[in-house]
Amino acid sequence: RKEVExxxxxxxxPEGATVAFNCTxxxxxxxxxxxxxQDCRKEPKLLMSVYSSGNEDGRFTAQLNRASQYISLxxxxxxxxxxxxxxxxxxxxxxxxxxxxxxGTRLSIRP
Amino acid sequence: xxxxxxxxxxxxxxxxxxxTFRCDPISxxxxxxxYRQTLGQGPEFLTYFQNEAQLEKSRLLSDRFSAERPxxxxxxxxxxxxxxxxxxxxxxxxxxxxxxxEQYFGPGTRLTVT
Numbered sequence: 447r448k449e450v451e452x453x454x455x456x457x458x459x460p461e462g463a464t465v466a467f468n469c470t471x472x473x474x475x476x477x478x479x480x481x482x483x484q485d486c487r488k489e490p491k492l493l494m495s496v497y498s499s500g501n502e503d504g505r506f507t508a509q510l511n512r513a514s515q516y517i518s519l520x521x522x523x524x525x526x527x528x529x530x531x532x533x534x535x536x537x538x539x540x541x542x543x544x545x546x547x548x549x550g551t552r553l554s555i556r557p
Numbered sequence: 558x559x560x561x562x563x564x565x566x567x568x569x570x571x572x573x574x575x576x577t578f579r580c581d582p583i584s585x586x587x588x589x590x591x592y593r594q595t596l597g598q599g600p601e602f603l604t605y606f607q608n609e610a611q612l613e614k615s616r617l618l619s620d621r622f623s624a625e626r627p628x629x630x631x632x633x634x635x636x637x638x639x640x641x642x643x644x645x646x647x648x649x650x651x652x653x654x655x656x657x658x659e660q661y662f663g664p665g666t667r668l669t670v671t
Contacts, residue, residue: 454597478658489648489662490600533599537658542590543613545658547599 447472450536452548459524460556466520467551469534479510479517480535484550490533493519521553529555559583561663563649569669570639577635578666582651589632590660591624592648593617600648606632607654639670 449472459465471479479496494501496508496517507520517536521528531550538544562581570576582589587608592600603622605613608629621639626632636643646667650660 450599480659489664492659492661495659535599541613542588542605542658543602543615545590545602545660547592547601549597549599 449473449538450534450546450548452532452534452551454549454551456552456554458554458556461524461526463524463555464520464522465524465553466518467532467553468516468518469536469548469551470514470516471534471536471538471546472515473536473538474512474515476515476536476538477540478537479508481506481508481517481519482533482535482547484531484533486531490547493532524553524555526555526557529553561649561651561661563647563663563666565666566664567667567669569671572639572641572670574639575635575637576639576668577633578647578649578668579631579633580649580663581631582649583661584630586651586653586661587629588652588654588658589626590650590652591632591634592650594646594648594665603634636668639668641670644668644670 481493482490483493484490500509505522509518533550534548589606591603594600606626621637624634646665648665649663652660
C-alpha cells in the first residue's frame, strides 16, 4: 500500500459544479497535512494546510478524518482556472524526509 | 521577485556528464529542500537543509548526488556521471522552521539526459 494515495482522475466537471476528492494515508501518527495545486509543467503551489478542525478558504474547504486516515478537498462553484493537478501532502512524522506527496488528482473544468 | 528561484530552468546533457543546479530560497527561510519529480508522480524527497546543515538525505540519493548549502543561503545540487534515469524535474523548496513544513517551491530545473 502506498503511504499517500490519491485517485489520479481526471475529474471532468462543468463550470459552477462542486467537486470533492480524497486522499488516504497509511500512518496513523501522521502530523500535518496540506493540499498543493500544480499546473501543467509548473511548480507545486501551497493551496492550504489542513487542520484537525477543518478549514475553509473562499470556495475551498479541507477536512481531516483521522479515524479513517484521509483528508479531503472540496471546491465549490468551480472555475475554469481551477483546472490543475491537486497534490495531497502528508508529514508522516517530525522529519522532512517523511513529507510524502501523493501522485495528484487531475481536475479539468469544462465551460 | 522574492520567491524561490532556480537556475538553470532547463538542462540537456549527455550521459556521463556532471551537472550542477542552483537554488536561491526565499531570503528569510532557513529550511531548504530538494525534490525530484517525474511525469505523473508527486515530488520525491531528496535532501533537506536547516541553515547550512544537511540534516536528512533520502535513500534514493545515490553517491552520485551531492548537495551543499555553504552559507545557509543558496544551495547547489550536483549530479555526477549522469544516467538517463536521472532525467526529471528537480525542484527546490524553502520554508520557515516555525511554519510546520509549509513549503514554497521554485520553478524547477528540467534535466534531460541523452
